[in-house]
Amino acid sequence: MGASFVPITVFTVLWGIVGIVCPIFAPKGPNRGIIQVVLMLTAATCWLFWLCAYMAQMNPLIGPRLSNDTLIWIAHTWGNPLEAGTK
Amino acid sequence: MGAMFRSEEMALCQLFIQPEAAYTSVSELGEAGSVQFRDLNPDVNAFQRKFVNEVRRCDEMERKLRYIEAEVHKDGVHVPEVKEPPRAPNPREIIDLEAHLEKTENEILELSHNAVNLKQNYLELTELKHVLEKTEAFFIAQEEIGMDSLTKSLISDEAGGQQAATRGRLGFVAGVVQRERVPAFERMLWRISRGNVFLRRAELDKPLEDPTSGNEIYKTVFVAFFQGEQLKSRIKKVCTGFHASLYPCPPSNTERQDMVKGVRTRLEDLNMVLNQTRDHRQRVLVSVAKELASWSIMVRKMKAIYHTLNLFNMDVTKKCLIGECWVPTADLPNVQKALADGSNACGSSIPSFLNCIETDEEPPTFNRTNRFTRGFQTLIDSYGVSSYRECNPALYTIITFPFLFAVMFGDLGHGCIMAMFGAWMVLKEVSLAAKKSNNEIWNIFFAGRYIILLMGCFSMYTGLVYNDIFSKSMNIFGSAWFVPYDNETLEKNPSFTLDPKASYINKPYFIGIDPIWQSADNKIIFLNSYKMKLSIIFGVIHMIFGVCMSVVNYNFFKRRYSIILEFVPQIVFLCLLFLYMVFMMFYKWISYSTFATDEAYKQGCAPSVLILFINMMLFSSNEPEPGCKEFMFDSQGTVQRVFVLVALCCIPIMLLGKPLYLLSASKKKHNKPEHSNGSVNQGIEMQEQTDISEAGQTQATPAKPAPHSHEDEPFSEIMIHQAIHTIEYVLSTISHTASYLRLWALSLAHAELSEVLWDMVLAFGLRDPTYVGGIKLYVAFCFWALFTLAILVMMEGLSAFLHTLRLHWVEFMSKFFSGLGYIFQPFCFKTILENNDEE
Structure with a gap:
């Protein structure tokens, strides 16, 4: 399992607040129902959308194919521990 | 329940108005704008109606106004707008107005003749x-x-x-x-x-x-x-x-x-x-121009009132006018108040009164909208007006529409442009609405400003998850991939395929797609697999949601038998086949890994979900690779076989359940027919006694048995309907699921197009580091920005919009929406005046 605790909690709590807590405090009035539905659907769709992207990368079955220029550049700018392996 | 959950409850009402109070009452009703009058004399020729002369007088006054207006425009005199539209004039004021118009017209005529x-x-x-x-x-x-x-x-x-x-x-x-x-x-x-x-x-x-x-x-x-x-x-x-x-x-x-x-x-x-003479004419025209707008509003209102009064019926004793109208029950107090105001205004001693009557007729559909929801309701209404009190899909469309759009349009940059455009229209709403443009395209955009805003916002979110901003990625949280090679190896080989085992930190990127994929050669292979699964997941959930909505309708319309005989087999069919496929996708994501200890769950063994699904449907099997298993988990083959068989069993229930139930129900009914007939007759008689005789007649005519319910149809017809419905549903589960793949296709097309635009146009300007490069970049940026706006935001946006519209109209709404209603068109001065302005 390549899942990490932090992002899953962060996003679930974030969209949970939007979709479950916020609707409880929706302003009273004729549009209360609409606001509640809007909030819940937003939270549900956005959470699931993020989750799919996250889960699709949890256990990568293929790796990216990159040219060596790009790899060198990545190693330098993204601060990977490439230097350790240099001659 | 929410205001948009279903259309409002309507009541058919009879109005009894004293003839002298009729004009003022209808005027009040027009200001209130919440009743739709029905024509009580459909057989009477337009020229034989009661208030033809008044309508003619109004026409004459309109003609005069048109003449005066033409003269005013000829001299280029500015006509000031009215701030507060005047109310319809009293009958006494009408004569004054008429005389005034006559005088003005003659004056202008004489002046121009002299001139x-x-x-x-x-x-x-x-x-x-x-x-x-x-x-x-x-x-x-x-x-x-x-x-x-x-x-x-x-x-x-x-x-x-x-x-x-x-x-x-x-x-x-x-x-x-x-x-x-x-x-x-x-x-x-x-x-x-x-x-x-x-x-x-x-x-x-x-x-x-x-x-x-x-x-x-x-x-x-x-x-x-x-x-x-x-x-x-x-x-x-x-x-x-x-x-x-x-x-x-x-x-x-x-x-x-x-x-x-x-x-x-x-x-x-x-x-x-x-x-x-010219000065005099100018003075006259300026003084007329001040009044012109309010006069024309007054005359239009008067004409509308008399047209409405022509729909009324005269009582036999000629002592009161009778009108029939549809009123939303929530507005009944307003209507009562308008009627009271109307009779007070003319000092009539006898109050007019409102009487709600029972009817079998289908009332009009009225969804009360505000400026936020109106656009979404229009999207639904342009497909079909929902039946009276049917579940209103517009409520869910508010979010699902922008979301599905954003799945196809996902790009942070393009979404931002769209959201800014929408936000600008929303913020400047009042001043933009006051301008009243005649440009049709602009009006469409403006009417959909909230849709555009939401589509933009959702596109920004999906763009963030796709990690696409003008086809580039952002590495905010640190990529989950690293380079495990040393310099020597890197220099020797032109390209590498990173092995997840060696170069993946086993923690996915925090939000969305890892930025490393953006520059990878095999990006499309990865994105295709991800986006295809994504489209199917959302498609199946969207469809299940649609099927569940039908329960609400069955429950509301007291067709509970349909829940068991239609909804349950439908949802079971959909879940066992397609939700199961979605389950397989998630299961594959979780269980197959390069780090797996079990050899059968290594990356080389991961089976294709699609092939598994096809094999499941065809009861066939493929020989797995050595060391791998055919299925993802034990006894999956048995489970699948059971699922398919149960799903197939659902088809005969869908096909035969409802017709057989209706057949047995009608047989029961025929055993005791006298009772039901008697009660119907009784109802009509009761009303004839309470109402005034003519009103009773008018109401008796539309009281024909309305062929709305399936119960009255012959068995063969019900059977044919049900067969069509079943075949359609079964086939549509497959075709609609496939149809959701357009989410993937358009998203891919959008991402590729924006990447091509960057590589072909903007990159051309970025390559040159000299001074000339600056000029090149300037030109390249112009073209890039132009094409980004025109093709990627406008055209791609339009195409994604149309595909989203289709996904809602066909794939979602076909699951529960019948759309047999007709729209409620209240008698309202505001809409009448606006329509006139457009002409």
């Missing part, structure tokens, strides 16, 4: 002046010739006398003719006189004004010299034929000078008079 006369006069005098002035030159020239001849006559007196005699007999006519007619005129004169006419002409430099039309016309002064009376009369005939105006022109010089003087003074006088 035309004066202008005609002025034109003639100007022409005369020009004739005198221009001919001066000819005559002077002629006199010079005369002088010549005089000098000659010193030599030969006889010859000179002869010439003088000839000259004495030379007659002439002077006048003015339109310039474009001159060549023809000249030719004609030449022909009739066989070349014996001498024509001199001079063009007028300044155009003259045509008194009736106000157009500019160019004219030419001419003098025709001739000999003999006969020729003169002929020339005059030609002149009238060519509409040339002839003017008297004295032959002697001094007389001419006097005449010119006289004409000039008269012209000056006339000019003064003309100016005064």
Whole structure:
């Protein structure tokens, strides 16, 4: 399992607040129902959308194919521990 | 429940209004705008209705207003807008208004008539002046010739006398003719006189004004010299034929000078008079223009009221007017109040009253919208107006529509542009709405401003998850991939495929797709697999949601048997086949890993979900790779077989369940038919007693048995309907699931297109590091920005919009929406005035 605790909690709590807590405090009035539905659907769709992207990368079955220029550049700018392996 | 959950409850009401209070009451109802009147005399010809004369009077007043308006526009007088639209005038004020309009029209008519006369006069005098002035030159020239001849006559007196005699007999006519007619005129004169006419002409430099039309016309002064009376009369005939105006022109010089003087003074006088008339007209028009807008609103309201009153029925005793209308039950107090106000306004002692009546008729569909929800409701209504009190899909469309759009349009940059455009329209709403543009495309955009705003916002979110901003990625949280090679290896090989085992930190990127994929050569392979699964996941959930909505409808319309006989088999069918496929996708994501200890769950063994699904449907199997398993988990083969069999069992229930139930129900009903018939009759009789006789009749006519419910249809028809419905549903689960793949296809197309645009256009400008590169970049950026807006945001946005619309109309709404209703069109002054403005 390549899942990490932090992002899953962060996003679930974030969209949970939007979709479950916020609707409880929706302003009273004729549009209360609409606001509640809007909030819940937003939270549900956005959470699931993020989750799919996250889960699709949890256990990568293929790796990216990159040219060596790009790899060198990545190693330098993204601060990977490439230097350790240099001659 | 929410305000948009289903359409509002409507009541059919009868209005009983005193004739004297009718006008004011209907006026109040028009201001309130919450009743839809029904025509109670559909057989009566439009010319035989009760208030035809009043309508005619209104038409006449409208005509006058149009005339006045045209005059006001002709003079370029500004018509001020009305701030507060006036109410419809009282019947007493109508006569005043009518008289006032009559007076104003006559005044303007007289003024313009006078002005035309004066202008005609002025034109003639100007022409005369020009004739005198221009001919001066000819005559002077002629006199010079005369002088010549005089000098000659010193030599030969006889010859000179002869010439003088000839000259004495030379007659002439002077006048003015339109310039474009001159060549023809000249030719004609030449022909009739066989070349014996001498024509001199001079063009007028300044155009003259045509008194009736106000157009500019160019004219030419001419003098025709001739000999003999006969020729003169002929020339005059030609002149009238060519509409040339002839003017008297004295032959002697001094007389001419006097005449010119006289004409000039008269012209000056006339000019003064003309100016005064013009000022007067201006004053009149300005004072009229102030009132014009409110008058035309008043007249339009009056006309609308009389048209509405024509839909009413007269009581036999002629003591009250009866009207029928649909009213949302929530608005009944408003209507009551409007009626009370109406009868108070005319001081009527007997109040008008409202009586709700029972009916079998299908009431109109009325969804109360605000400016936020209106756009979404329009999207649904343009497919079909939902049946009365049916579940309203527009409520869910508010989010699902922008979301599905964003799945296809996902790009942070493009979404941002769209969201800013939407936000600008929303923030400037009031001032933009006041402008009232006639540009159709702009009006469509403006009406959908909240949709555009939400689509933009959701596109920004999906763009963030796709990690796409103008086709580039952002590495905010640190990529989950690293480079495990040393420099030497990197230099030797042109490209590498990173192995997840060696170069993946086993923690996915925090939000969305890892930025490393953006520059990978095999990006598409990865994104395709991800986006295809994504589309199927959302598609199946969307469809399941739609099927679940049908429960709400069955429950509300008291067709509970349909829940068991239609909904349950449908949802079971969908879940066992397609939700199971979604489950397999998630299971594959979780269980197959390079780090797996079990050999069967290593990356090389991961089975294709699609092939597993196809095998499941066809009961076939593939030989797995050595060391791998065919299925993802134990006993999956058995589970799948059971699922397919159960799903297949659902089809006969869908097909036969409802028809058989209805058949047995109708048999039960036939066992005790007297009771039900009796109760129906009783109901009608009861109402005839309570209502006034004529009202009872009108209501009895539409009380035919409405063929809405399936229960009255013969069995064969129900069976055919159900068969079609079942086949459609079963096939549609497959085709609609496939149809959701458009989410993937469009998203891929959008991402690829924006990448191509970057690589082909903007990258061309970025490559050159010299000064010339700056200019190149400037030009490249212009093109890139232009194409980004025109193709990626506008065209791609439009195509994604249409595909989203289809996904909602077909894939989502076909699961529960019948859409057999008709829209509620209340009698409302506001809409009437707006419609008039558009015309």
